[in-house]
Amino acid sequence: MARTGSAGRPAGVDPELLWQRAERPRRGRPPAYDRAAITAEAVALADAEGLAAVTMRAVAARIGAGTMSLYSYVPNKETLLELMIDQVSGDHRLPSEPSGDWRADLRRFARDQRAIMLRHPWLPAALPARQTLGPNTLAAVEHTLAVLAPVGLDPQARLETFSLLTGFVASHVTYELAQQRAMEADGRTSGELLDAQARYLRSVAAADTYPHLAQALAAPNHDPAAQDVFDRLLDRMINGLTVAP
Missing domain, CATH: 1.10.357.10 (Tetracycline Repressor, domain 2)
Incomplete structure (x- = not known):
């Protein structure tokens, strides 16, 4: 039986769904938020108050969204953590090629x-x-x-x-x-x-x-x-x- 997290939603991370499938476009009005903006707010919250402060409710409040609406962008906190880790990993200044040393x-x-x-x-x-x-x-x-x-x-x-x-x-x-x-x-x-x-x-x-x-x-x-x-x-x-x- 699959684990469930908050709001009865499946817990854990599906790497194929997370990294290999783009966010699905929605019919009607364009989406109000995107994962990058949500992740940036979660990172800012963790930087200021620590990882324990990062909850779906707290991140939703920072972007001005309802908690349940956040799940349509990020299915659970575990996935949000993966997005946060990868976003800050982008701060690495990687050269195009090794120097040889x-x-x-x-x-x-x-x-x-x-x-x-x-x-x-x-x-x-x-x-x-x-x-x-x-x-x-x-x-x-x-x-x-x-x-x-x-x-x-x-x-x-x-x-x-x-x-x-x-x-x-x-x-x-x-x-x-x-x-x-x-x-x-x-x-x-x-x-x-x-x-x-x-x-x-x-x-x-x-x-x-x-x-x-x-x-x-x-x-x-x-x-x-x-x-x-x-x-x-x-x-x-x-x-x-x-x-x-």
Whole structure:
């Protein structure tokens, strides 16, 4: 038996219906809305208030439509989420061809992906619930596979590499956003929190119980700037992804 969602409508996403069939023209008056405009309002709502705020009722209110009329454009919330994910995936600035330096291209793609997720903080949490790949997401996948073509990985391994890279970026951005929320709740600046953490760890390391930690803390400090931290971790990630020299 098929699952049903709100208003007794079928839940889940039909990728063929969603991506391969254009919105059906209606007889009589032209439609008052379209999926792109509805999706843009849903994205704006999620950006401002979080993913939990995105309901069919709330999106309908933003566009000035009745909730039931929204279902004639988007059959359920799961489909709306797919449209949202793919719309923001279109923010990627994909070059027409890889540069030939696959590591540089992967870095550029991952940095772009991080910037998109920071602009849309709901995106990392939404990705695990994704059920299909829309045209913008497919363009990003195709670009990454082309970048990795000369590396020597088989096609399946290249797909797995794309998933690992995206997973790394989403995980890192999730951590960054959580740290930002913690600082806002604490009322201290990032520098103050880092100083407090450093004092605590130095006192723990001084007890000789954690010699390896003490050694790490004695090493020269790296620049704590968020972009620099991301770039260092990204380089380690990229260098460990493939068997290429």
